[in-house]
Amino acid sequence: MGNLAIIVDLETTGLDGGSDQIIEIGAIKVDLDTGExxxxxxxxxxxxxVYTYFGDEDEEFDEEDVEPDRLDPFIVELTGxxxxxxxxxxxxPEAVEAFFQFAGDLQIWAYNAGFxxxxxNVHTEEHRPLKDVLALAKRTFPNLTNHKLAxxxxxxNISIEGAHRAIADCLITKxxxxxxxxxxxxxxxPFHHGFKASDYRPKEEGMFFGKIIxxxxxxxxxxRDGAATHASQFGFKIGSGVTKKTDYLVVGIQDLSTLAGHDKSTKQRKAEELIAEGVNIEILTENDFIRMCGIGE
Known part of the structure; x- marks a missing residue:
């Protein structure tokens, strides 16, 4: 079903991943083709x-003088x-495990993903790479005053109603x-101006040397230049069009207004025709390509 991805947002007790903790996890599963x-x-x-002792250090320890710390009033005010x-x-740990079960093997996005x-990662051995919407925003809209989500x-012109609660922030991030x-x-x-696909030299020791993508x-x-550079480093020869020699086709987001009434690009339709004829071509999403090459891990 479509080009699915996960968007996640956390609310925490503070900014320090070593000492602060999570208080809410929200995530949405989104079809990036439709926005649904x-x-x-x-x-x-x-x-x-975390406990604080209110007794006198010189007096005998009394459990009644120990109280668990409460949320910082600033966090309560910020998040509600x-x-x-x-x-x-x-x-x-239980909440993080439940989140990763929800996410499955889909690509995960977050705003300021490093945070x-x-x-x-404190609570899982998976250490899944998260894609950063903040980095995309900085690259795509470089001239903004700052790149805070709000x-x-x-x-x-995106509503920020409900900001600083996890699901609301996920919807804004979406x-x-x-x-x-x-x-x-x-x-x-596109590829660098003036460059051709054939200008990307495949690395002979790459695991996919001899394959065409x-x-x-x-x-x-x-x-696209970055993708071609990554692919060539893994040994792929970059093809400019789909032929019987093509091994992989990576399908990104299509602009339907340029497809002359079709819902797929000429390259994808050609690949599907060849597959129907028995040619061994694998059609990948961008997420598939990233996972296959281990980019970002």
Missing amino acids: VIDQFQTFTKPDD ITDEMLEGAPSN DSKFL TVAQEL EVLLKGIQFQIENPH VFTGALVTMT
Whole structure:
């Protein structure tokens, strides 16, 4: 079903991934081709109790003088999340495990992904790479005052209602991501001006040396030049068109207005025709290409 991806957002007790903890995880499953939200995941998560001793150091220890720390009033004011809302919620490790079960093997996006990664990675051995919408926003809209999520959203006329709650921030991030995708479609990054696909020399020791790969459509996480450079480093020969010698076709986001009434590019339709004739061509999404080459891991 479509070009599915996960967008995740965390609310935390602070900014330090080593000492602060998660209090809410929100995620949505999105079809990047249509913008439709297919499913969503939300859970509060109770941090491990941190205790403060209020007794006199010179007196005998008394359990009644020990109280668990409460959420910082700033965090309560910012997010609207209270200690009472976290009572009975799963622990951070349990919540993170549930999130990754929801995400499955889909590509995961976040706004300022490095922040979310450091909190998630504390509680999992998966250490899944997260794609960064902030990096995409900086590359796509470089002239904004700053690239905080709220600033970018407002500059792009995206509502920020409900900001600083996980699902609301996911929905805002989704709109920024889709705007970035649309910009990529309308302003495609082809191979370097004046270069041909054949100018990308395949690395002979690459694991895919001898294979031919072709790209079609706008890519989201990298430019077409960047994708071709990565592919050639893994040994791929970059093809300019689909033929019987093609091994892989990577399909990006298609601009339907340029397809003369079709819903697929000429390259994709050619690949499907050859596959029907028995030619062994594998059609990949951008996510498939990234996973196959291990880019970002």
